Amino acid sequence: MFEPRIVCFFCKWCTYAGADLAGTSRKQYPPNGVVVRVNCSGRIDPQHVLWAFREGADAVLIGGCHPGDCHYQDGNYKTMRRISLLKRMLEDFGIEPERLRLEWISAAEGDKLVRVMDEFVDGIKKLGPLTLDERPLPKDRDFVPPHASGAKPGGSKSKKSGAKKTTRKKSAKAKR
Amino acid sequence: MKIPYYPGCTLHERARDFDMSAKESAKALGFELDEMPIWTCCGAVFPLVTDSVMDILAPVRNLSYASRMGDKVVTLCSFCYHVLKRANKVMREDPEKQEKANLFLRADTERRESIESFTGEDYTGQVDVLHYIEFLRDVVGYDEVKNRVKQNLGDLRVAPYYGCMLLRPAKELEFDDPEQPTIFEGLLEAMGCDVVDFPMKTECCGGFQIVNDEEIAISCSRTVVGSAVKRDADIIVTTCPLCQYNLDRKQEEMAERVQGFRKLPVVYFTQLLGVALGIDEKYLDFTDNYVDPRPVLAARCAVREG
């Protein structure tokens, strides 16, 4: 069965702490997401999200503090605006905007985190895998943002070829 | 202004006085209760079991008929209000039951498409269910009621009795605060009455138990009437034909069981509203009341007897 891969960007004050609370309370949710902890949801650049999709994520979840509760005053308002714009862009790219979700989850809302995770995973399962390869993306161009180029994970040096990447991704899909 | 009106069975039988006084009062207030051309019994009680699709079909059919007439339907009887409003909420919020109920509506339509009342559309809660008193407050306005009052009721001590079905469950009905409601008081004040607060105004009259075990209902109703008596009320007003029956008709039995029981007339709020609006008494019809309200009305507000 298709198990979506999800990248979660959680702010450390609210949603990350909420996820910890879900754990402390032994609430259960599906293990589809891997969390990247950031100080504030306002740290998240739309390029991080696009990168995640490019790298094989089926969905991206961003978690921040409730409006008015931002530890850094108003970072989450910035996120809110960026994400709504980004969703429109995703649509242009042929990526369903539902694959990107922004949620306000406080440090006290372990329950909400679980609910969101359950719902999100369910929803993405219904949508099916994100198959970017079949979409009209420029294959001759490296999608790697400036700061990631020359610094690919695993220590391997830059992969300039989009075709190579496609192969890797295709095999990845087949395995799922 | 015409407003779609669902009377319910009791208002066409036992409580014609309620129906008539409401219609006449409406006219005096500048609107018309436009009775639905076709309606059936709402089922009287709302099913509290989770698997009850059949039991909400009757109210849903009526709501579907009502949707043909507009986006609102007004009702008077507390039971009808309760059942229609809750069934409406189910249709708005429970997709599974909505689908099942609509299967029946679709079948109705196929069979009886010639009847104008069938909309041919799925019912998904398009109609807002309003109680007459809510309509007075929110659409007509209590200030307007006050402006149209012709008869001074200033000395009449009136105890508003809410009973159960208008108030509970508060989260679903959203009629008023279930413990300290004020909508009735607001209307009575607009009518110019001396409103009597009494602690049993939201307690049960015994309801349908009158049919099963009369003593239970008599005991409940006696608590209610007794409480209003202690607060020196002249009259109780209600919005429910079953409450009216239990509280009024059963005072004969209450008097038999309790020595020195003081009887108290129990009328529909629309009857008293009619008095305030100066409507001819023949349209208010106090003849069916066991405890005749006319003497106290005559004494307090100079209403002609007979």
Added chain:
Amino acid sequence: MRITLTGEAIKDELIRRVVELSGQNLGACYQCGRCSAGCPVVEDMDIVPSEVIRLLQLGQLEPVLRSQTIWICASCLQCASRCPKGVEFSSICDALRAIVLRQRLSEPKVDADEVTPAMVSDAPQMGVVGALRKLNG
């Protein structure tokens, strides 16, 4: 007086059915008794509402189904309205009646045959219909 508690009785299928039909969580009840304290017809009940829930918690369905309580409830919803845990005894009561009536575990309290024309013309229609629906099924 003694009852034997067993996991089997507590997990009784018919009690699960009560839970299902009523939509109520028996575990949510912490036995504050407020349903009984505010019930207008509690004086005529042989088992008060909170005890009905307690017996169901303990897996004792039999005495509940035999009790007069479920036929005396007037569905006034005062219990549900004031329950601090949102447990609706009125719904549990409806579920218990439904089980008895559907499975014909005892005779209906109000017999349709006993409904006379006189009764119908005297009592409000809604009362007769309501009683038949709640107490006859």
Added chain:
Amino acid sequence: MESRIGVFVCHCGSNIAGVVDTKRVAEELSGYPGVVYSTDYTYMCSDPGQNLVKEAIKEHDLTGVIVAACSPTLHEATFRKAATNAGMNPYRVEIANIREQCSWVHQGEKDRATEKAIRVIRSMVEKAKLDESLDPISVPMTHRALVVGGGVAGIQAALDIANAGYEVILVEKSPSIGGHMAQLSETFPTLDCSQCILTPKMVEASQHPRIRLLTYSEIDEVSGYVGNFKVKIKKRTPYVNRDVCTGCGLCSEKCPSKTPSEFEEGLAMRKAIYTPFPQAVPNKPVLDAEHCLYFQKGKCGICQKICPVDAIDYEMKDEFVEEEVGAIVVATGYDLYPIANIGEYGGGEIPDVVDSLQFERLLSASGPTGGEVRRPSNGEVPKEVVFLTCVGSRDPEMHLPYCSKVCCMYLTKHAMLYKHNVHDGQAYLFYMDVRTAGKGYEEFYQRASEEDDVLYVRGKVSKIFEEDGKVYVWGVDTLTGKKVEIAADMVVLGLGMVPSAGARELANKLKIHTDAGGFLSEAHPKLRPVESLAPGFFLAGAAQGPKDIPEAVAQASGAASKVAALFAEQEYHREPVIAVIDEDTCAGCRVCVSVCPYDAAEFDDEKQIARIQEAICEGCGACIAACPSGSAQQRNLTDNQIYRMVTAALED
């Protein structure tokens, strides 16, 4: 420099290993590029566990360490310290959270949880590869504390900090310090007089050379960060020059305008110019303009005419003072849950149904009845008194979901004191559970029923109403299964505790978190109970959750000791994980300047580029996400690191 990363997978007993196959995780990671050492161990946080890390750092010449264990909020500091001891820069240690966010939440899916753990660790390895050695930023610190709230918790915190040698500003909203404790009659379980034990502390606080008392004052604005807060305090005008006022009380005596007294909970009247109670600190009056004839009608002026020292000044205005402090203790206390919300108990409209603070005043020797219990309706001695616990509490459906913790005890005390007062009276106490978890509490409860004949009735009251001059209580005794009715003379409601009015707004201003009930959230429910998650903020008393006096005092002392520990350092060391701007690529567009919430990003007119001020930057990253050229980066969480973390989390 080539990355040499060590991975240490913790079993946490069976907490992690019971779900995640830690052996397999360690093995898989050992083959991951850049990882030169990978192992697993039962308890990494134990001494042997930490030694494992230390030894590996030395032996394998590690450039980075990943501890895959519990949440970084718990042991990040532990392992960073261990690494420092082994000669590694602490900012090269990263925690991979595989407990709270993996093993504990995926208990039924062992294989997938193991897979996830591997992804999480890989992602942290990628981060560590690009981590730099950093040093904490040292900033100067103001060694002065602000305590908000002058109840017993605030007083205690202020005294303890002051006694540790630091200056304190104690701000209280009302005209006097003392809080609710000053209103109480006697205290459980010892029955010592509340004012007798509190007044000396109030006086001590007011006379302490290092405590500055600002009563009738509120926090208006707070900016800055730990060690360097700037606080704007609004001093409401008392219309009384407190420097010259002698507190003679003549003004209050002659004032013709009366209004219900807040201190007496509405059971007695006070004047428009008043000191709230005789032992008030400071013992000088304030003028309440809302009820003053001079302000409302433009005439009167008696107080001004009569004051022997001309202290009354109708022209006096609110004042704002700005203070610099290094730490803030929030002790804003509680209020009772509003009685108006409980319609079935009369919603506050039945005179003989009183709340628990009103009953304290009725029991208090200095109260409106001189300590004689009287019915508010007619002044008679009540013979039948009903006490209700859990009024509003433990009611998730309509009111407060939580237990207010102190009501069982104070109502037991009420019933007991009532019986001491009215020997032939009958006290009934309705309860659901009697919660007596405290030293001497259970004994106190037993004494109430054994020696003072308090009748405990198990059940919750459904309705209270007035009839025939009595207060009828419809309850239940669930132990017999019977509905009970009591025609009482008086009912005392044990209303639940809620955060005091305005506490939530204050918390918002301070940017400290509150829980669902509006109480202040502690940094950790067990291990950091007196700190807020936001550095520099400490919590004391019922503002953090319902608690009784000993607990409030203990927490206040705890908060004070945390402040003292912070102040023990000359400078405050801040996390260096903040923003930096690459001077070579910055185009000087100033977007970062406009988005920075702290004005930490500033524009260098000479170089025409932006710069981050280290002492101010909080590391939120807003400027980094906004920077169009990628010149703004976060130390040890660069975009580069994020990209690589994402890729590592997704790769097969």
